[in-house]
Amino acid sequence: MTETRLREDICRLGRSLFERGLTPGSSGNISIKLDDGGWLVTPTNASLGSLDPARLSRLDPTGKLVSGDAPTKEVPLHSALYQTRGTARAVVHLHSTHSVALSMLPEIDPRAALPPMTPYYLMKCGATALVPYYRPGDPAVADAIKGLAGKYSSVLLANHGPVVSGDTLEAAVYAIEELEETAKLYLLLRGLNPRYLTPAQVADLSKTFGLELPEHEDD
Numbered sequence: 001m002t003e004t005r006l007r008e009d010i011c012r013l014g015r016s017l018f019e020r021g022l023t024p025g026s027s028g029n030i031s032i033k034l035d036d037g038g039w040l041v042t043p044t045n046a047s048l049g050s051l052d053p054a055r056l057s058r059l060d061p062t063g064k065l066v067s068g069d070a071p072t073k074e075v076p077l078h079s080a081l082y083q084t085r086g087t088a089r090a091v092v093h094l095h096s097t098h099s100v101a102l103s104m105l106p107e108i109d110p111r112a113a114l115p116p117m118t119p120y121y122l123m124k125c126g127a128t129a130l131v132p133y134y135r136p137g138d139p140a141v142a143d144a145i146k147g148l149a150g151k152y153s154s155v156l157l158a159n160h161g162p163v164v165s166g167d168t169l170e171a172a173v174y175a176i177e178e179l180e181e182t183a184k185l186y187l188l189l190r191g192l193n194p195r196y197l198t199p200a201q202v203a204d205l206s207k208t209f210g211l212e213l214p215e216h217e218d219d
Contacts, residue, residue: 006032006040006169007053013173014042017094018049022180027095027161029072032169033082037061041078043069073137077157080145081165085153088165090172098183099162103130111214113156114182116197122205124178125154125164127214133158151214154179 010030017023028048031041039059042051046069057071063079065071072078078091102113110130116122129152134141145155153165154175162179166172197205206213 003034003040004053006034007056009169010040010042010056011051011053013169014048014051017092017173018047022096022177023048023094023161029074029078029093030091030169031078032090033088038066039063039078039082041071041075044072046072076137076139076142077145077163080142081153081155081163084146084148084150085165086150087167088153089167090169091163091165092169092172092176093157093161093163094176094180095161096176096180096183098187099156099180100160101187102183103156103158103160103162108156114179114186116202117182117185117194119197119201119205121178121182122197122202122211122213123209124175125182126211127152128154128156128162128179129214130156130158133160136160 010032014030017028026045026047029042030048031039033039038061041057041059042048043055043057055069057065057069058067059071060066063075074093077093081091082088102108108130113128113130114121129148131141131144134144141157148155155163157163162176164172164176164179166175202213205211
């Protein structure tokens with residue numbers, strides 16, 4: 001896929017996420033890894049609803065700005081996922097309401113922020129890790145992501161929002177949407193003793209769809 005098409009895809013999908021209320025104002029950021037090892041990433045203080053393909057930040061493999069506007073302050077976050085998830089080709093970070101709310105609840109297991117609620121959550125997101133709070137743009141968040149050792153494509157930043165990697169930009173967008181909807185389900189059902197997928201059902205999904213799940217989601 002050409003760089004021109006990738007730029008257009010970032011703007012198209014960013015606009016879709018913004019228009020559906022999944023990341024307000026100038027929050028959220030998107031990146032795509034290019035064949036030469038560099039990236040395209042959304043600029044700092046840019047709304048995902050009004051991105052300009054020509055003004056996206058173009059970074060070289062070391063993270064240095066080559067062209068376009070200044071990049072998002074969350075570059076260390078994206079970089080850490082690319083370094084630890086070998087299959088990652090795109091990263092999406094949002095401030096979606098229900099995922100942020102989930103990240104603030106005291107009972108959340110940092111190894112599995114959500115229980116196995118639906119098959120599509122497991123198929124799109126696997127398990128979701130919760131990392132402690134860091135201020136936006138803090139380089140220390142990269143160390144927290146690296147500490148997950150590449151086991152998670154789906155991560156919640158405490159009091160901040162979700163970040164998801166995928167092997168394509170569309171895959172990352174679909175996964176972060178599934179994470180948001182599952183967080184919404186969790187909040188709706190909180191305190192109602194809902195029925196989750198059983199270990200046998202999770203094992204069947206893993207076998208059928210080749211899922212690689214960390215070992216804590218159904219504790």
